[in-house]
Amino acid sequence: MSENQQGRKFERGSRISHSHIINDEEVKEYLSNCRIPVEAEDVELNPKLLYDIVYPLNNSIDYIIAVDGEETTIPVKKSFPSSLVTFFQFGSLLIKSSDLEEMKQKPFVSPTDIRKLKDIKREKLMLPTKNVSLKKGDDLKTSVRKAIQDFFKKKHSGSTSMLNTLYWFLFQEYDANSSLKEYTLSHCPHCGTSEIKLEKVKIDLSKFSWECTHPKCKQEIFITDVFRLFEKADNESGAEGIISYTSSLIESFLMIHTIKSLLEIEEGLVDRFLFVKDGPLSFNGETARMHKPMQALLNYLGKSNRINIVGVENAGAFVDHAKQIRDKLNSGQALLLNNDHIYSYILPGKSNNRYASTSYYSGKFIYKSHDGRLYVLTIPVEDHNKYYAVPELTDLKNIHEILLNIDKLKCDIYENALIPVALANKLISLTNHPSSDILEKFAKKSMGR
Numbered sequence: 001m002s003e004n005q006q007g008r009k010f011e012r013g014s015r016i017s018h019s020h021i022i023n024d025e026e027v028k029e030y031l032s033n034c035r036i037p038v039e040a041e042d043v044e045l046n047p048k049l050l051y052d053i054v055y056p057l058n059n060s061i062d063y064i065i066a067v068d069g070e071e072t073t074i075p076v077k078k079s080f081p082s083s084l085v086t087f088f089q090f091g092s093l094l095i096k097s098s099d100l101e102e103m104k105q106k107p108f109v110s111p112t113d114i115r116k117l118k119d120i121k122r123e124k125l126m127l128p129t130k131n132v133s134l135k136k137g138d139d140l141k142t143s144v145r146k147a148i149q150d151f152f153k154k155k156h157s158g159s160t161s162m163l164n165t166l167y168w169f170l171f172q173e174y175d176a177n178s179s180l181k182e183y184t185l186s187h188c189p190h191c192g193t194s195e196i197k198l199e200k201v202k203i204d205l206s207k208f209s210w211e212c213t214h215p216k217c218k219q220e221i222f223i224t225d226v227f228r229l230f231e232k233a234d235n236e237s238g239a240e241g242i243i244s245y246t247s248s249l250i251e252s253f254l255m256i257h258t259i260k261s262l263l264e265i266e267e268g269l270v271d272r273f274l275f276v277k278d279g280p281l282s283f284n285g286e287t288a289r290m291h292k293p294m295q296a297l298l299n300y301l302g303k304s305n306r307i308n309i310v311g312v313e314n315a316g317a318f319v320d321h322a323k324q325i326r327d328k329l330n331s332g333q334a335l336l337l338n339n340d341h342i343y344s345y346i347l348p349g350k351s352n353n354r355y356a357s358t359s360y361y362s363g364k365f366i367y368k369s370h371d372g373r374l375y376v377l378t379i380p381v382e383d384h385n386k387y388y389a390v391p392e393l394t395d396l397k398n399i400h401e402i403l404l405n406i407d408k409l410k411c412d413i414y415e416n417a418l419i420p421v422a423l424a425n426k427l428i429s430l431t432n433h434p435s436s437d438i439l440e441k442f443a444k445k446s447m448g449r
Helices: 018-022 025-032 097-105 111-117 140-153 162-170 223-227 240-265 285-301 317-324 339-345 384-389 399-408 419-428 433-446
Strands: 009-011 050-052 063-077 083-096 120-130 182-187 194-199 209-211 220-222 273-278 308-313 333-336 362-368 374-380
Touching: 063 240, 083 097, 083 240, 120 140, 120 240, 140 162, 140 220, 140 223, 140 240, 162 223, 162 240, 162 285, 182 223, 220 223, 223 285, 240 273, 240 285, 308 399, 317 362, 317 374, 339 384, 362 384, 374 399
Parallel strands: 063 273, 273 308
Antiparallel strands: 050 333, 063 083, 083 120, 182 194, 209 220, 308 374, 333 362, 362 374
16 A cells, blocks of 8 residues: 555555466566576485595695675765775684694683684774765765775784785786786776786886876875775775775785795795685676686695695575585585586576686585585685586695595584684674674774764
């Protein structure tokens, strides 16, 4: 029943309006051509994609690092025009494998044991999100760009800043034989000139920036502009569209920064670490182009090092599918996911589509552990297209040892949770009610509201 602006009822909705839809031939034809996911009993697993996992007798992984991020958007002005800021907190949690082994042998876990696991390093970022800018006269878009550049200026860990790491990553400084000379930026964030060549020799290493090559622009381009997040930051509609991409991007770069630091400390040290990321190993949205330099980095390092990285998914279509086929998997069995399986049973599309070819640098699979827990995981692969066409277990480097450690990290905070990911999430969480209220008051006071 409809109402006018004063809340008075003035017109009854027709009780037979649905008949116009039901009897429409175009609607009937469209629905007849739609497809919905099949039921569990109709899912057929390709035996060529099923592998039994045998854990190695020796475990060379001594440390596990979990990286996770949390964000919350706070209104600092609720009346029109409203203003928003977003607080991010990232956590890097280091766990010793030996501590896990000791805890496993004990009848109960003591507070001292928990303190060992809760030694987390926190990183913070504040991002102007809507109708907020720096007092220097910058607009919101420029304020967002500077906030990201300033975050990467920090060292976080290691001896150099994350700007150094991005430069090392982008221009393949890790490989003296194939160091890149330039990187092509989609367009200038100031004048919009497309295909800007960011030449390595022209970078100002004191600021990690270039000057736009357009003669009428000549404004500063930050090295962090290669993430293209500025493309989704609009002075009128705001920057809410980049929040999730920013969080995932920084989680990935904290991991890359740590890998670089370990390589510089001691040869072979990185082999003893397992990196656990919350979510798939990919770069999405505007940041998707970063998957290519990430693929190049891992392929190069894989020649002389064992880079152990795993992404853990806790929600989404793939997790739902894993639960659907739980009874079709034996304990200790991994199901590799190729294009045919993904587009037949999980996502809409054709089986000849290439899954996530512009964002993933990893292969996805479902693992049912020896005690029956289900995990949707990703591990780096050398050739993404080959894996999703004809995957083999050998494509997933060191998978047996990685899964051995995944099994050690199990906990019951939530279904199929892992200790470091769950703890990192709990320790950096900003979304609970008290934290949000406190941050809102803090932001308003700091901004003179």
